[in-house]
Amino acid sequence: MLLPYHQLDFIEAGCDEAGRGCLAGPVVAAAVILPTNFDHALLNDSKQMDEADRYVLRDIIEDQAIGFAVAFVDHEEIDRINILNASFLAMHKALDQLQVRPGFILVDGNRFKKYQEVPHACMIKGDGRFFSIAAASVLAKTYRDDFMRAIAPEHPEYHWHTNKGYPTIHHREAVLKHGFTPYHRRTFRVTDPQLDIIFESAVFSDQ
Incomplete structure (x- = not known):
């Protein structure tokens, strides 16, 4: 069951990435701030969802989120700084673009490079546990899929x-x-x- 992770004294942003294990293309990260009352029966770890459901949820998330952003780090930068650092960079870029500054960051996984002076928590399998991370996983996955489909004819x-x-x-x-x-x-x-x-x-x- 997905849960909120909200505290009363901060605005929480969930972060996740897609494409870390790929041989080609960018790594894509998203940051999402959801309202405290957000809930949807379809929302889960994006890897566990049907593709059609991910795109339905993307529209809902973007419509209802307090703030959201998606960022790409391309294959050349991945080769230059390695995939772990590229994943952190993509998340930082997404956080930079948020319309609302978060007071706390929830990150999927067990490692993260500190973003500015904002406190954070790493959550193993967080995309299957917390709404904001699950929402970020949906955006990261769908935007990366769109990119790969666009270049596939080449x-x-x-x-x-x-x-x-x-x-x-x-x-x-x-x-x-x-x-x-x-x-x-x-x-x-x-x-x-x-x-x-x-x-x-x-x-x-x-x-």
């Missing part, structure tokens, strides 16, 4: 319209056959678990 052989850049068997095989695209993360290793072979990024040529 490189249709990778099937980003369905796998969204995640390391599916088909995606790994496509990288082995066709090499990296300009959207791939070069510091990530491409592994085919069926063949138990690790293909280092240096093997693949640009396309």
Whole structure:
């Protein structure tokens, strides 16, 4: 059951990211401030929801939220600073864009880089436990999916319209056959678990 985490003396923002484990594309983060009385039966960890329900909820969240923002960190920056720091950077960028300054931040996961002087709490599996984090997960996931669908026609052989850049068997095989695209993360290793072979990024040529 999802719960609010509101205290009486601060405004809470929930943060989450999408795309951390992908081979291609950006990492996307969202920050959401919900009203204290917000509730919706469909709201859950975005990974546990149907795609159609995520888009229904995105409209509801954006309509009813006190504040929300979405931020992207691209694949080149991910390679430069690593995916963990890129995830923190995306969350900070989203927090920078909020229309209302939060007094407290709830973050999905077990690690976070302090944002300014705002206190925070890390919540393992928080996207399945707290409304504000779940709402942020929905926004991050849907905006990243939109981006991957938009670039998918540039490189249709990778099937980003369905796998969204995640390391599916088909995606790994496509990288082995066709090499990296300009959207791939070069510091990530491409592994085919069926063949138990690790293909280092240096093997693949640009396309």
